[in-house]
Amino acid sequence: MTGRPLAGRARRAAPRALDVALVLAAAALYLAWVSHGDLTGTLPGGSTVAYAVLGGLVAALAVARLAATGALARLRVAARADPAPWLLATIVLAALALRLAPLAPPAAPDLARERAALAATQHILTTGDFTPPTFAVPSLLLYLQTAAGSAAFLLGVSAGRWQEVGALHPADLAASARLLNALLGALTVALVYVAGRRLYGRRAGLLAALLLAVSPLAWLAARAATGDALATLAGIAAFLVGVGSRESAVGSTGFRRPPRSTTARPVLPSAVCRPPSAVLLGVAAGVRPALALLAVPLLIVALTRRPRPPAWGWGLLAGGMVVGYLIAVPYALAGLPGWLDAGAAAAREYDLRVAPGTLGLLVRQIPAALLLLARQDPLTALVGGAGALLALARRGRPDLLLLAFLVPSGALLLLHRDLLAWQFAPYVPFLALLGGTALDAGWTLLAGGMRPRRTRPARRPAGATATRS
């Protein structure tokens, strides 16, 4: 018997042996867990050491098993061939880690807004009355925080911390509410990648996601239990579903689904007519009324579409928006006076008078706003600004859609009497998208010379009508 067949047999037997060892180690870990110290309590170091040793053993055996069967090599090859999912996962995890790390109380202005939201959530939890005590805080946020608070309460009961929901104080709900916001923030990063990929291509999407992940403004929005993270998510989701769709629901114009590709996705003008986009737009407006300006780019697209949506299609869209708004603020009608008062208070924060002075205020606020943005989030401000200039220069369809939202939103923001950093939060993803495309263009320039076609939006599919001459 020679050594070679023996070695071959050993190679063949190794995965099987690792398999058995892995199962036995996992079984030992399970028994250690299920016996709750009965089996491991007498070991040196007790249960903790046993868990650590067995867990490490299971992990090591699992890795060895993957290596022995060649699964790790296959994963490596797959990652080299298409690194985007891995990069995205890394960015999202990093964003989540950044947002989870400081669960300590945020800065003072956010603390007051957070206190109001948490008090309202505690009121709902302890009374069961879902009528929001205030319309100043987005109702949807309160309901999401109530759900998170319920789960946190039951976990606290399991840990012996509480026995009755009446014992909860608003401060007890802070951790769960901030965790929720951190998750919303991480989800926003993922959505920005999707939006960027569809509008400008995969690399631009990744760069936009990276920009948002490290953006201090987005981080600030996602670490405090305020409505900013939800507004940011709702805004980008509504924009994505509205302009990033690939099919028309109204009119059935017979667009064929384009094949999957790694390049930029076409933006169809008919996409705005999809009821889900209208519902999401309503939700976004319910969360942050200023996000109703998302209707501007979507309407522009719809109006320039040929053929135009039928009249009932517009009705459907309006209905969808109302439904979306009522999803976000379900007690808007039942609590109409309070809702109107909250709206009046919000409107008073802006100078919306039709007067010459209004324009002057707008102009005067520009430097202050730019300074505030540059001070709070210099990177996003810089590359976002560059992206905006680039978008103005090339005026592709995605560029126009983004600008059609950002310009009126910026104008509205400038009319705010007391401009604060958190008010920029919902617009950061859009700036990140512009920044992503600017960085992508720069990358292209540096890496392969002038290849303007790569950064231009994708061609329209066959049958789509031109909207820009």
Add this chain to the structure above:
Amino acid sequence: MRVLPARQPADVATPAPPGTAAAAGRAAGRDGGALDAGVLVVALGGLALALATGTRALGPGVLALYALACTPVALAAALWLPRLAARSRRDWLRPATLAAVVVAGAALRFHGLGFALPYVPHPDEPAVVNIAQRMLATGDLDPHRFTYPSLYIYLQAAVYALHLGWGFTQELYHSVGDLPASTDRITTAPGIFLWGRALTATLATGAILLTYGAGRRLYGRRVGLVAALLLAFAPATIADAHLITVDVPAAAFTALAFYWIVALYRAPLAPGGVHRWWPIVRAGIGVGLAAATKYNAALIVVPLCLVPLLRGARAPWRVWLGGALTAGATFLAVTPYALPELPLFLNDTAAVIVHYKFQGHGQFTGAHNWRYYAAFLWQDGRWTFALALGGLAVMALRHRRADLLALPFPLLYYGALAALKVNFTRNLLPLDPFLALAGAVGLLAAADGVSRAVGQSGSRAVGRQRFALLTRHSLLVTRYSSLVALLVLPIALAGPASSAGQLDNLRATTDTRVAAQRWMEAHLSRDLFWLAALPPQAFGKDGNIVSTDDFGPPWQYPPAWYPAHGYRYLLLDDATFDGGATDPAAAAWAREALARFPVVHRWPGGVGPGLLLLDTGEGAPAMRQALDARFGDEIALRGFDLGPVASPRLLYAPAGPGAVAHPPRPGDTLGLTLLWDALRPPSGDYQLFVHLRDAANRTVAQRDTPPRADDPTSAWRPGSPVLVNADLALPAPLPPGRYTVVIGLYRPGSPRLPARATPGAAPLRNDELPLATIEVGR
């Protein structure tokens, strides 16, 4: 994210060269119906064994004899029934086998369903029934309690509505108001419980079919069939299928959820490599229903989350998000008051957690529950538990994708239960379908292993070509795997079938309390009082029975007290007398009572507690007020007890021990006990009147009734004193003051019987006897 390469889960069978071990193994899988035929025999044999077991456990020798008898029959059936079936045009063997398994399981789950009724021995049954009944009675669908989620309560309410409809046609009920407001220990509407338990038994039977379906889709028909058979004879499930509790329904809905999860796993993917929506929604609904039956069943969400990873489908978030949303929506749809009653919902759920995790529950509390539960499962069925453990080990060792789908729920669920302080074994019931599945996997894997070993050794012994010939033509070899399985199944199921049958048969017997009540009503005179260890609702309102619930423990008075106060019979709990009394005073009292009074009848413990009937002997009871008044020349009044009865529950207690020593107040019930004696057989059925007169001799309260509704005066005989309760309700607006109680006898339409205070005295005015003057306070 795409974790594993997408593939259809069903392994595509590739032809193997004849004569190889693979060919032998595959041939074992296609056994031509041998396993079906054997399972048919084992199912029917198990059912016969269960029904023949009686009310006492069978010894191991008898069980071994059964296994010895059943195994050859099953093997013979495995060899011959498929041939018989092959001759007919239709494939009847497979449906007949499944039907036999389901029928056997259903028979065991429905047999003895009405046990103990009208008594309700399990304290958790009223916890569900009372809420469902209240929903029907008030129309308020809010359960106002979330110790359990609401699905099963609503299902019960729906069944009660059907029962009410049926009851209206049968004149059992005249309105919804006939339903008892609440039930505790005994019910006045046993039909409600019978129908409610039938729902549980139906769900438990459905779980057999669902386990079969899940096993068939995941591992093939043979595993599904054996799993269904093992579940059909699972003693713990059978025992709890007779109860209106949430555990068996939770097991059934968990099985449903798993069935739909397996369906999702097996469903073909959409063209983009993603899961289709409808299977996702269906699986989410299953998870929501399971969680809405019992909270801990929500762990079934884990296999749902694993499905896209195991299938290697694109966009796993569709399953996670869609499944979570659907499950949540379903939970809220069937527990709709969880949101409007959010604080109550959270507090009740928290109370459950605190109870299970921190407080404990008396004797059902343990620190080593992982061993406790394992010991229980071992006792429940040693062979079947061993098979399940073997199956779990096989699944873990080979860890195919199907195994990875089936393993997490039982492992996590068991671990979660073991972490708690309370160790109710019924919480294990949602595991039963999974343990049955694992048992089937273990048994058939072992059988296939044996088959393969025989194939290999046969191939070596006779040569590949010859062995191929044998494999093709020999029944013995092609069906070897199934035959090996059939050697084990009768042995494995003998114990569970016997213990399940024993409990069923015991439950089919009459409850001891019902038997005692019937016997006493048929054989004993009602002249004097009976003290009975039965709830007051057991006897009619006009009875002469005093319940120990109202009276208190019998050892509060010495045994001699009872005959002196008109208690002729004492029906007491056997545990007081057989050394089971923990109170030394009770034990001493029991010894003295047994020495003094003869035992008339004994009902050994069964479904109900053991009962003992003592006769305190003949003799007139002593009243606090002795008299010898005469009514005509037929009836004498020997004495009376008078006192206020503070609580309506004491209405039927004699004034002696139960009376409260305070002056009667308006609204009280005045307790009046009269001791009558017939001087000669009365000539007619007289009415007794009791009047309450004020100072101006105006009647302010009265009652006119036969002295004893169940014992007319015409039936009274000299020498048999008759005790009569003639309690009088005092009007609520009665002014304070002195009032006189007067009584008399009359026949409707005739003058009153002449009344005399003593035998030789002059007749009293108006032929009525003033008994006593009472002071009514405020």
